[in-house]
Amino acid sequence: MRTIELDVKRGIVKMIDQRQLPHQFEIVECRDWRAVADAIKEMTIRGAPAIGAAAAFGLALAARESRATTRDDLLNDLDAAARGLRATRPTAVNLAWALDRVVGAARAANLDANGTREFIVAEAQRLADEDVEINRAMAQHGAALIEDGDSVLTHCNAGALATVDVGTALGVIIEAHRQGKKIHVFVDETRPRLQGARLTAWELTQAGVPMTLIADNAAGFYMRRGKIQKCFVGSDRVAANGDVANKIGTYKNAVVAHANGIPFYAVMPTSTIDMNLANGDLIPIEERDAREVTHIEGMPIAPEGVRVGNPAFDVTPHQYITALVTERGVVYPPFVENLNKIMTL
């Protein structure tokens, strides 16, 4: 199944429970938009494109839940749901992008209440289907950057689980493997939530791609020893100047890759690119619960009550980014100019 699906007949959203992997493969069913919002907040589903699709499906449930009989009342209910969904996580722009797209299109369609309901459901489904197509296009563009014999580093999970299907950075890597290139993947475990160890290692094992799991601390060791030829990561938001917000630790990897002359690619749909922000320092960075750092699998690993800093993302300045891989092609510097071009295609 896909990472997230809308079951129109039953009026539910089904998603793979990413908190249980790799130990258990479980499906969570959300019966209303609030359950979808909770699933995003608690990271039952995560990954910028995946939470965009989740938000769209949340709106589809909200449209069905609403007892409104007029278009205006329904749009009011949808706006309320959109506010609730938008508040779940601040960094990934795909969430806001998906909400704005679905509500905006519904408003523009100018249908009656029931027509708007049907439109919203169809638009959310369209958005999810498009995500899969977009990821396939990125995988093709990105795989061309990987050569036979390359070892690549990836951080966090930018795979099928971070999207509706296929994946961004990991989609690129798996496509290169499917094309018959002999590749090896170094997987950062990605503290504090361990998405690399839990999710990326699981996806690569499923796909049969040779890999080595490492502590985040070890990535520099392998870069300096010449064991890594390229880095591929996803993104949660890209600013107009090419600065990339992504999972905490991306910045360290990019700086160290740069010091070792290793190309560093970020892979994202154009829906992740926020042309409204001049640079990455304007991207809001989510601070998450201290317990993500002080506990692992429920076990304490630090003295009780210790103060914790837990930013979920960091910003990599565009100087450290070799290119951005999008569904419309690979974007090289100068990013201000070339992002402008690709975004107005």
Add this chain to the structure above:
Amino acid sequence: MRTIELDVKRGIVKMIDQRQLPHQFEIVECRDWRAVADAIKEMTIRGAPAIGAAAAFGLALAARESRATTRDDLLNDLDAAARGLRATRPTAVNLAWALDRVVGAARAANLDANGTREFIVAEAQRLADEDVEINRAMAQHGAALIEDGDSVLTHCNAGALATVDVGTALGVIIEAHRQGKKIHVFVDETRPRLQGARLTAWELTQAGVPMTLIADNAAGFYMRRGKIQKCFVGSDRVAANGDVANKIGTYKNAVVAHANGIPFYAVMPTSTIDMNLANGDLIPIEERDAREVTHIEGMPIAPEGVRVGNPAFDVTPHQYITALVTERGVVYPPFVENLNKIMTL
């Protein structure tokens, strides 16, 4: 108590069990040199100066265990114990340094079997006592580098627990705090063994030094935001050109500190400086068990059977090191020249 002590009367070596902290404070008693070797291997005790003292105390136990009645037979038994102790961990040079010092001094003393026995016990005790004095001197030299209001980053544990007492990098930090400087410490949790979260956070809490525990991935985030003014780490071996082997992840931190113009200091006794190695690439790097990465507190965090890379240390090229803090003073570049000077003092 000290991290490690020799109880001459009972003929045992006592050490704090660092695998149990911060949850439990337990003392392990070693009754023969093989138990000391196992304690080093299993990281019941760790930290370059601490395992140097442990090796010396291991020899003291070996001297008492030996039934040799002649000097030559006793020295043969000591050589065998030294070989066993030396094989436990390859990277920290203090281990070999301590063994060579104690056996060499005993050989040079040229006493009979019982005289040699007593000499070895006294020499091991002297080495441990000196370690405390040396750490106190380093703390003074290093604390002068910290200004009132500084926030500093440290990686792994280079505290009292990594030495006989006081500590190297953390000794410097705690001394600055004791001098009344208002400082704040960012503590890298230090995967995979979490010495930062378990040991450094515990030591700083005990000492009442304000601190923030972070995932290793987050250090770059705080550096780029101007929240960190200086970095202090310990070392397991320094080459003649100033290259520093230290806990895995040190290299990434040093490169990112350099990119942000943040001074990066390594603190170590001169016994950690290996003038026989021209550069850091010649330092043997220990590869440890995959389970350190795939399991935390006995719980699996990755798919079963996944391939793992687990180097325990990395090498930071001297270009990224601002200065080396030793008991003989602070050594600045050019390191080849200035290390030569300080080592022949």
